[in-house]
Amino acid sequence: MLQITQSPQAPVLVQQRFSILGVASPSYAGSNLLLTIDGQFRATGPVVDVDGTWKLDFLFQQAGNRRLKLEIGTDSAELTIPVVTTVPEAKKLQFTQVPTRLPVLQTATVEGTAANFPDGSALILRADQQFDLAKPFVRAGKWQTTIGFNQPGKRVLEIISSDGRDRAQAQVDVVAAQPRPPRVNFTNPPKQVKVEATITLSGEATNYTNGDQLILRADQRLELARPRVQDGKWQAQTVLRQIGNRLIEIIGSEQDKAQTVIEVIGVEAGTFQALPRNTWTSTPTPSDLPDLKPKGITLHHTFLSNPPSTSAAVADEAARMRVIYNGHVNGNGWADLGYHFIIMPSGRVYSARNETKRGAHDVVNDGLGVAFDGVYTSATISQAMYNSAVALCTLLCKRYGITNTITPIPTPTADFGTRSLPRIMGHRDRVATECPGTEGGKTVRLPDIRQAVNGNLGVS
Secondary structure (H helix, E strand, C coil): CEEEEECCCCCEECCCCEEEEEEECHHHCCCEEEEEECCCEEEEEEECCCCCEEEEEECCCCCEEEEEEEEECCEEEEEEEEEECCCCCCCEEEEEECCCEEECCCEEEEEEEEECCCCCCEEEEEECCCEEEECCECECCEEEEEEECCCCEEEEEEEEECCCCCEEEEEEEEECCCCCCCEECCCCCCCEEECCCEEEEEEEEECCCCCCECEEEECCCEEEECCECECCEEEEEEECCCCEEEEEEEEEECCEEEEEEEEEECCCHHHCCCECHHHCCCCCCCCCCCECCCCCEEEEECCCCCCCCCCCCHHHHHHHHHHHHHHHHHHCCCCCCCCCEEECCCCCEEECCCCCECCCCCCCCCCEEEEECCCCCCCCCCHHHHHHHHHHHHHHHHHHCCCCCCCCEEEECCCCCEEEECCEEEHHHCCCCCCCCCHHHCCCCHHHHHHHHHHHCCCC
């Protein structure tokens, strides 16, 4: 038996004396070991003590990786010792960036230096002396990696060289994660929309649960919709019925809301056109009817069931116009169709009696008559009919100098004497009738039409 128990663990200098300790079988007590240097130079080695231990004191005259072989009897032991002319600079690992506090389940960057480590050297980042977190590599004397923990507590970090000889420590306090606050926003809201146009608004609802209800509000007072959160997003359709810059808010709570400003513009009257009378008849309005200088607009419904569908063709609607005409002329004995315009469920508007001639629609007949085709005592007009009514009434008001459609003025009626009425009114406001539907014109959206037209006229 022959073993080396202690030898230099770092390079030694030329002419630096060092010791090698070992143990041999006690049966070799008193005998010398044989020393061979670099496989060619032989010398007498140390004497084995009675307990089998031995000690070799030695130095080298030349640098290099020097090989020593010790032998006695049939036993031998070898080692290689780096011999240098100067001592290499010591390697050193350090932490330069470590978070002092790190929430659970969040990640952070950890950095440090690796002095005198070759590029590409592999290191080990360990936690609590047992969990290997990462294996960063040295680049230009530095190392970097990311860390994260799933449990709170004070954690000890170590950066360790691959041979375990060099290491440094740091501590990070891992804390319970604070719940992230909910947050709502708008995603690409429109900058400008037309009054009464249906628009879709949407956005994100971060840290909300599916089904949570938000509030979409205009001008900090008017509720538009209550969208629900789905997969971190929200969406709602709405209609803005007043022109101007509107402050739109999406609200999750008093602490969480987002705002955007949308400019609502009026419908350009010049872009609207009613289909001419010759679309449905070649017979003109009689020229001998009294002339008309309109003072207002009266809304009606034709009170005829089974109107054309919202997707009807012009030919079907033209046939319907002839039915209405026949009822007024051959049924009622009038000289022409009583209304000046008729709006079909599709939203198409047909010119009826010439608007320069007094109509036959509300007995007083000092204004223009506009009728929605169909029965609206309980049903509500289509969105297309509503949009066309707003556009048509806007055009007519601008054409005839009507500047306000909401403020009441003294107005003669057939059955109620003089009443204070807006310039856009319902048939039942002047005559004892259920036309054009429910009281207040709700089924034909009379209040909305007045408001929208007033907005188009620039009246706030």
